[in-house]
Structure formats: structure tokens, C-alpha cells
Amino acid sequence: xxxxxxxxxxxxxxxxxxxxxxxxxxxxxxxxxxxxxxxxxxxxxxxxxxxxxxxxxxxxxxxxxxxxxxxxxxxxxxxxxxxxxxxxxxxxxxxxxxxxxxxxxxxxxxxxxxxxxxxxxxxxxxxxxxxxxxxxxxxxxxxxxxxxxxxxxxxxxxxxxxxxxxxxxxxxxxxxxxxxxxxxxxxxxxxxxxxxxxxxxx
Numbered sequence: 001x002x003x004x005x006x007x008x009x010x011x012x013x014x015x016x017x018x019x020x021x022x023x024x025x026x027x028x029x030x031x032x033x034x035x036x037x038x039x040x041x042x043x044x045x046x047x048x049x050x051x052x053x054x055x056x057x058x059x060x061x062x063x064x065x066x067x068x069x070x071x072x073x074x075x076x077x078x079x080x081x082x083x084x085x086x087x088x089x090x091x092x093x094x095x096x097x098x099x100x101x102x103x104x105x106x107x108x109x110x111x112x113x114x115x116x117x118x119x120x121x122x123x124x125x126x127x128x129x130x131x132x133x134x135x136x137x138x139x140x141x142x143x144x145x146x147x148x149x150x151x152x153x154x155x156x157x158x159x160x161x162x163x164x165x166x167x168x169x170x171x172x173x174x175x176x177x178x179x180x181x182x183x184x185x186x187x188x189x190x191x192x193x194x195x196x197x198x199x200x201x202x
Contacts, residue, residue, distance in 0.1 A: 014126070015129045015132075016133065018041070018120070018122060018126055018129070018130040018133070021120055022041055022042075022118055022119075022130070022134070023043070025118045025119065027045070027116045028116065030100065030115040030116060031101050031112055032094050032097050032098050035094040035095065035098070036091065037088060037091055037094075038090070038091075038094070038121035039073050039074060039075040039122070039124065039127065040119065040121040040127060041072055041119065041127060041134065042071055042118065043119075043138075043140075044067055044068055044069040044070070044116075044117045044142075045064040045066075045067050045115065045118075046114060047060065047064075052169070052190045053068070053141070053193070053197070055194070056068065066138055067134075067138055067140045068140055069100075069141070069142035069143060069149055069150075070135055070138065070140050071150055072128065072130070073092035073093040073097075073127075074127055074128075076090060076092070093121065097117060100149070100150070103149065106172040106173050107172040107173070108171050141193065141196060144196065145189075145192050145193055145196045146165050146166050146169055146192075147164060147165050147166060148164020148166035148176075149166045151166075161180065162179060162183050163176050163179040163180060163182040164176060164179075164182065165182050165183070168182035169193075
């Protein structure tokens with residue numbers, strides 16, 4: 001019996017068109033003034049002067065080339081197929097971007113004005129694949145090294161867990177201050193950041 005997996009449509013090719021559509025979409029401020037309808041994918045870019053990210057800002061220059069973070073906003077009910085047009089009726093994407101803006105606003109050593117983003121409203125079925133391919137292509141720093149940017153307050157009974165690395169490097173979120181110390185020190189995180197950014201192609 002042939003053990004090869006039958007795949008009538010190559011998901012890499014299907015996903016590639018989603019990635020291209022996102023990176024060719026307009027760049028906008030991460031501060032979302034008006035909520036909009038739609039769920040999908042987004043990429044966040046950094047243009048500031050935080051010393052640990054100097055390689056990234058120099059690589060990007062005035063452009064938004066390599067994201068510091070990519071993510072997805074799945075509509076409520078979308079995962080279970082409950083809402084057929086959830087990607088159009090939900091406000092998941094603008095709400096997610098607003099959550100990120102609040103986290104950056106709370107950080108003591110980051111400025112929201114130093115961030116831009118791209119976003120793309122995507123049919124629910126393709127959101128997970130698009131995010132996976134974006135992470136594979138760009139290896140965003142806050143997805144692969146400085147983890148925890150997208151975390152929410154776990155609640156009082158679960159704050160005994162370790163502080164996310166993102167909050168160790170960028171303190172300010174009140175709930176994270178109540179967590180146990182992160183698994184790495186600030187110096188160790190910055191060493192990992194430098195190793196990761198040194199692999200970027202010019």
C-alpha cells in the first residue's frame with residue numbers, strides 16, 4: 001500500500017499567496033483609532049532605538065521589511081465552524097491589535113509610535129496556515145525568542161507561573177509583575193536576541 005499522503009492542493013503554494021497579500025498590504029499605525037470588522041493575520045514592525053533591537057531597526061531602515069511579531073486573530077466561533085462568515089462579522093483583528101498597542105503602551109522602555117503594522121482579513125480556514133508560514137519565513141523575534149507578548153493576565157490563581165520573557169525585557173504590565181521571575185535574566189535574553197538577529201540576511 002502506498003504510504004504517500006494524498007494532497008490534491010499543495011498547502012505551501014496556497015499559503016504563499018496569503019503571505020504575499022499581507023506583506024503587500026499598506027503599512028499603518030499600530031494604534032487603532034476605530035474598530036473595524038474582520039479577522040485574519042497581522043505583522044508588527046519595530047522602528048525604535050531600543051538598544052537590544054539595533055540590528056533589526058538597521059536592517060529595516062525606513063521600511064517595514066522584517067516583522068518583530070506576527071499573529072492571528074480568529075473569530076469567536078470560527079474554530080468550530082459555528083459562524084460561516086465569522087471572518088467578516090467579527091472584530092477580532094482590530095481588538096487583537098488594540099490589545100497589543102496597550103501592552104506596548106504599558107512597557108517602560110518601548111514607545112507605541114515606534115511600531116507599525118500590516119493586517120489582512122482572511123477567510124477563517126486559512127488563518128492558521130498563514131500564521132505558520134509567516135513565522136517560518138520571517139522567524140519574528142517576539143514569536144521565537146522573546147516570547148509572551150501576546151499573553152493575557154492568567155488570573156490571580158495562576159500567577160505563580162514564571163514571568164514571560166517579553167515582560168522581563170519590557171516591564172510594565174501590572175499582572176506580569178506579580179508572576180515568579182522569568183526563566184532567563186534580562187542579560188541572558190539580550191544575548192539570545194543578539195544571536196537571533198545576527199542570522200538575518202542583509
